[in-house]
Amino acid sequence: xxxxxxxxxxxxxxxxxxxxxxxxxxxxxxxxxxxxxxxxxxxxxxxxxxxxxxxxxxxxxxxxxxxxxxxxxxxxxxxxxxxxxxxxxxxxxxxxxxxxxxxxxxxxxxxxxxxxxxxxxxxxxxxxxxxxxxxxxxxxxxxxxxxxxxxxxxxxxxxxxxxxxxxxxxxxxxxxxxxxxxxxxxxxxxxxxxxxxxxxxxxxxxxxxxxxxx
Numbered sequence: 001x002x003x004x005x006x007x008x009x010x011x012x013x014x015x016x017x018x019x020x021x022x023x024x025x026x027x028x029x030x031x032x033x034x035x036x037x038x039x040x041x042x043x044x045x046x047x048x049x050x051x052x053x054x055x056x057x058x059x060x061x062x063x064x065x066x067x068x069x070x071x072x073x074x075x076x077x078x079x080x081x082x083x084x085x086x087x088x089x090x091x092x093x094x095x096x097x098x099x100x101x102x103x104x105x106x107x108x109x110x111x112x113x114x115x116x117x118x119x120x121x122x123x124x125x126x127x128x129x130x131x132x133x134x135x136x137x138x139x140x141x142x143x144x145x146x147x148x149x150x151x152x153x154x155x156x157x158x159x160x161x162x163x164x165x166x167x168x169x170x171x172x173x174x175x176x177x178x179x180x181x182x183x184x185x186x187x188x189x190x191x192x193x194x195x196x197x198x199x200x201x202x203x204x205x206x207x208x209x210x211x212x213x214x
Contacts, residue, residue, distance in 0.1 A: 158200035
């Protein structure tokens, strides 16, 4: 066989076989493990990038929520929601509402407030002060009553909640009533009774009251 192939060819084949064995050893001992390690690193890096993107998206959502909450807080602050309930100011505002609404009379009563338990307010060391209000109104038109309610919620500091509203007609339009209206008189054609809650959030240090409601 040596004579057929020749010594030189046998040596060349042996060298080639040796090189193939060397390349295979290098591939399995170094290249393949390195490739697997790189692949694992790429997967880990991809996972980290995915986690980072999730964190970025979460932060963007939280930032948007904080911005919205800041705007809401600013609006509530401008509305006087964090101010104490000044009864003297309330009396002045009630007169202003009556005058600008066009109702004939509006007799309002603001009762002593009650402290309400609220977990979110408690976290900020505040509490909710809720004062019941009743208003008895006489008017020429029920539209004046609705305007009164609108202005009351617009002018008053804090938040006004409408608990109950009762509006009824007290007279039927007649020629005599129409003539009196044309003459500039204000006959009472509508009566209304409003039950409201006036609520503000005040610091706990200002909440000196034994009665609380949860």
